[in-house]
Each structure stands twice: as C-alpha cells, then as structure tokens.
Amino acid sequence: MSLERRDAMAALLAGRGDDLLLVPGLGSTTWDAMAAGDNDRNFYLWGAMGGATMIGLGLALAQPKRRVAVITGDGEMLMGLGSLATIGIRQPRNLAVIVFDNGVYGETGMQPSHTQGGVDLIGVAEACGIKQCLDVRDQEGLDDLARRLKSLRETLFARIIIAADEPLRVLPLRDGVALKERFRAAIGVKP
Amino acid sequence: MSAHAHDWPDRLFDTLKRGGIRQVGYVPDAGHARLIERCRADDEIHDVALTTEEEGIALAAGAWLGGERAALLMQSSGLGNCINMLSLARTCRFPLLMLITMRGEWEEFNPWQVPMGSIVDPVLKLCEADIYRVRAPDEVAGAAERAVQHVFGGEHIAAVILSQELIGKKVWTK
Numbered sequence: 001m002s003l004e005r006r007d008a009m010a011a012l013l014a015g016r017g018d019d020l021l022l023v024p025g026l027g028s029t030t031w032d033a034m035a036a037g038d039n040d041r042n043f044y045l046w047g048a049m050g051g052a053t054m055i056g057l058g059l060a061l062a063q064p065k066r067r068v069a070v071i072t073g074d075g076e077m078l079m080g081l082g083s084l085a086t087i088g089i090r091q092p093r094n095l096a097v098i099v100f101d102n103g104v105y106g107e108t109g110m111q112p113s114h115t116q117g118g119v120d121l122i123g124v125a126e127a128c129g130i131k132q133c134l135d136v137r138d139q140e141g142l143d144d145l146a147r148r149l150k151s152l153r154e155t156l157f158a159r160i161i162i163a164a165d166e167p168l169r170v171l172p173l174r175d176g177v178a179l180k181e182r183f184r185a186a187i188g189v190k191p
Numbered sequence: 192m193s194a195h196a197h198d199w200p201d202r203l204f205d206t207l208k209r210g211g212i213r214q215v216g217y218v219p220d221a222g223h224a225r226l227i228e229r230c231r232a233d234d235e236i237h238d239v240a241l242t243t244e245e246e247g248i249a250l251a252a253g254a255w256l257g258g259e260r261a262a263l264l265m266q267s268s269g270l271g272n273c274i275n276m277l278s279l280a281r282t283c284r285f286p287l288l289m290l291i292t293m294r295g296e297w298e299e300f301n302p303w304q305v306p307m308g309s310i311v312d313p314v315l316k317l318c319e320a321d322i323y324r325v326r327a328p329d330e331v332a333g334a335a336e337r338a339v340q341h342v343f344g345g346e347h348i349a350a351v352i353l354s355q356e357l358i359g360k361k362v363w364t365k
Contacts, residue, residue: 058253082242
C-alpha cells in the first residue's frame with residue numbers, strides 16, 4: 001500500500017516554519033506543493049527539468065542558516081542524476097533532496113521511468129556518498145522523514161514510494177520573475 | 192602586452208572577488224586551471240565541481256535566490272550542454288555570469304572540438320547572452336569587470352569568452 005502524493009507533501013510541509021525553503025521539481029511535485037498551500041518561500045519550477053537539486057544546492061550554500069528541501073519526482077531526478085554526485089562531494093548540512101517515486105512520467109502520459117525498470121535511486125544516492133538516505137514506504141517512514149526534515153543537520157536524501165495516480169492539478173504562479181522576486185523578498189534578500 | 196602576460200587568471204580571480212562572487216561552479220578545464228585553483232583555495236568562495244555544465248546554470252539560480260552571486264566556468268564545448276537550462280535564467284531573469292575558454296577556433300589539434308567551438312557566439316546570442324570577447328591578456332580583467340557589472344547590475348546573462356589564442360594551444364605530446 002503506497003503513499004498518496006498529496007498526503008505525503010502535506011505531511012512534509014505541516015508546520016514547516018519560516019526557515020524552510022522549498023524547491024519543488026518540474027511537474028507533479030510543483031502541483032503538490034501548491035496544493036499543500038502557496039508560500040512565498042516556494043520556488044516552483046515550470047521548467048529546468050533536471051535542475052531542481054542544483055538550485056537547492058546553490059540556495060543551501062547561500063543560506064546556511066535555513067533549511068532547503070528539494071522535493072521532486074523520479075523522472076526529474078533521473079535527468080539530473082549527476083547532481084547527486086555533485087552534492088556528494090559538498091554535502092551541505094541544510095539540504096534535503098526528497099524524491100516522490102511513482103515509477104512513471106506522469107506529466108507525459110504515465111510512461112514507465114527507469115525506476116520501474118529497476119534503477120534504485122537510494123542506491124545511487126548512497127553510492128554518491130550521502131550518508132543519511134531514507135527509503136520511505138509507509139506512514140511511519142513518512143513521519144520519521146518529516147521529523148528529520150524539521151531538525152536537519154546533515155545532507156539528507158529520501159525516496160518516497162508513492163502511488164501512480166494523477167490528482168487534479170493545482171497550478172501556481174507561472175511568472176518566473178515574480179516567483180524569484182517574491183522568494184527573495186520573503187527571506188530578506190536585498191534587491 | 193604587459194610584463195605579466197601570464198598572470199591574467201590571477202587578475203580575473205581578483206576581479207571576481209571584487210565583484211562579490213561567492214559561488215563558483217566549474218567543470219575541470221585546462222584553460223581555467225589556475226582560476227579554479229584560486230577559487231578552491233579561497234575560504235569565502237564555495238567552489239562547486241560539476242558533473243556537467245548545465246548544473247552550474249541551476250546552481251547560479253539557487254545562489255541568487257539565496258542572495259549570493261555565482262560565476263560559471265566552462266569550456267566552449269560545455270555551452271552546448273547548457274542550452275535548455277539557460278531557459279531558467281532567461282525566464283526568471285536570473286543574473287548569469289559565464290567565463291568560457293575557447294576550443295576549436297585557433298591551432299586546434301582535435302577536430303572534435305570544432306563543431307561546438309564554431310557556434311558559441313550565435314548560440315549565446317540566441318540565448319540572449321551578451322558577449323565580452325577577450326584576445327589579449329591585458330583585456331581580461333577589464334572585460335570581466337564590465338561583465339560582472341552588466342550581469343548583476345541588471346540581472347542579465349553574459350559570457351566572457353577567453354579566446355584560444357589567449358589560452359594557448361594544448362600540448363599533446365610530452
């Protein structure tokens with residue numbers, strides 16, 4: 001019995017605190033983040049496939065006193081697999097990369113992804129030297145991940161096995177400049 | 192040409208420091224070797240070794256979201272790896288400073304470098320990047336300074352192109 005994606009996002013963001021900065025990946029995780037409640041500290045991606053994790057790294061290095069969560073899908077992660085190696089040799093304490101893995105490319109018609117074919121993202125993250133790797137398959141695991149995200153002290157990678165369904169899209173702002181400006185203003189970065 | 196013709200990477204580094212660059216993403220490159228070494232040795236700069244250049248476009252976007260300035264070092268071949276990710280900088284108007292060492296344009300031994308090297312300028316123009324091309328050591332720091340001002344003063348994309356003639360040809364046999 002796999003987890004539902006909207007429930008998983010809501011559980012991770014419940015009582016998130018002002019110090020949590022969120023980068024949801026292109027596609028379903030961006031709709032999930034919006035469905036959980038719009039927040040100026042979310043930098044939604046409508047493009048840049050494969051780039052979510054690296055945006056998270058740049059942000060985590062620039063904002064060491066805040067927590068940065070990249071929450072993306074298996075397809076988006078697969079396109080930027082090398083970024084796990086890049087993170088592996090930097091390992092900022094304040095960065096969490098969380099992959100919603102449903103084994104399909106939901107946005108393009110539910111075609112199978114490599115994870116369905118046996119590619120193990122936890123194995124990749126571990127091989128890249130990330131020590132705190134969590135394989136989340138049930139509510140208990142999700143609650144544990146949410147707790148660890150709240151008190152993030154070392155680079156975290158998690159894969160959450162979620163059901164391959166398509167909840168109604170909840171679309172955030174599309175204007176990239178506006179998303180950028182409101183994010184920077186929310187965390188007090190000078191223009 | 193000054194008496195310090197070979198110091199241009201150090202002067203380039205000083206320019207980046209003065210320009211407040213705090214994150215430097217790079218793919219290892221002979222032309223940028225000295226600059227990379229200086230960045231790695233500097234405690235104020237986060238040096239980030241990338242597996243592919245497009246990671247650097249996203250890194251720079253994240254840095255700016257968090258209030259830091261980044262620079263991306265690459266070879267001309269790497270620009271080709273960046274094209275779709277450049278949409279991130281263009282759509283969101285992220286400032287993006289690229290320092291590109293050229294291959295495939297001058298005394299190139301390896302013909303595989305020529306196809307990408309030959310289309311660097313038009314690709315950059317199509318991606319709305321301004322080009323600061325440098326051929327002589329004395330021009331490097333000044334061009335970089337203008338590029339820094341342009342990029343971070345107005346959230347633009349710019350590339351400082353370091354000509355192959357400036358860098359010198361690769362030695363293939365030792």
